[in-house]
Amino acid sequence: xxxxxxxxxxxxxxxxxxxxxxxxxxxxxxxxxxxxxxxxxxxxxxxxxxxxxxxxxxxxxxxxxxxxxxxxxxxxxxxxxxxxxxxxxxxxxxxxxxxxxxxxxxxxxxx
Amino acid sequence: xxxxxxxxxxxxxxxxxxxxxxxxxxxxxxxxxxxxxxxxxxxxxxxxxxxxxxxxxxxxxxxxxxxxxxxxxxxxxxxxxxxxxxxxxxxxxxxxxxxxxxxxxxxxxxxxxx
Numbered sequence: 001x002x003x004x005x006x007x008x009x010x011x012x013x014x015x016x017x018x019x020x021x022x023x024x025x026x027x028x029x030x031x032x033x034x035x036x037x038x039x040x041x042x043x044x045x046x047x048x049x050x051x052x053x054x055x056x057x058x059x060x061x062x063x064x065x066x067x068x069x070x071x072x073x074x075x076x077x078x079x080x081x082x083x084x085x086x087x088x089x090x091x092x093x094x095x096x097x098x099x100x101x102x103x104x105x106x107x108x109x110x111x
Numbered sequence: 112x113x114x115x116x117x118x119x120x121x122x123x124x125x126x127x128x129x130x131x132x133x134x135x136x137x138x139x140x141x142x143x144x145x146x147x148x149x150x151x152x153x154x155x156x157x158x159x160x161x162x163x164x165x166x167x168x169x170x171x172x173x174x175x176x177x178x179x180x181x182x183x184x185x186x187x188x189x190x191x192x193x194x195x196x197x198x199x200x201x202x203x204x205x206x207x208x209x210x211x212x213x214x215x216x217x218x219x220x221x222x223x224x225x
Binding site: 004009031032034036041042043044045046049089091093094095096097098099101102103104 | 115208
């Protein structure tokens, strides 16, 4: 069946450094990709999305890169801050309303 | 402010009891979803509704039931048939079902067994 996976369950970075969180998906027909941030005890919060007709999209301090050839997605956070500490999920959509979620990477930011 | 409200935040279930989790949205979204989240895992889809008066089973529907009588409301009942109900339950909505869209989430209900 279709799957979405993350390369690392945890990531620890120093405050001010850049963070990169990676995600791999299995379905080459996937056309929509989202990154969510989930803080402890709360629901996932939308960060940024990208459609399959793009390779890169930038937001405020965040960039999403999409490599359709190897079915790989990454989230880059610039100048990581303590408030960025959370679990980050990628989610993948395939032309319908359903999203398939990865397992999440827990980002810890050391002061 | 528009958003999704889930209640209660914490819920305890006794053996053999059915419990209902509330989900209300004022975003005027057509599609709504229920997910289950277990520690260290991604979100798994329980049920979804593309439009009012319609709903379909997701990947792990056994032991759960839903209704969608109003556009803004999508309650989830965890029945006694669900033998491992302890989890964090998340409700979400999206503007419609047509094409891939982002989903907006509530802040969840944590269900535990007494």
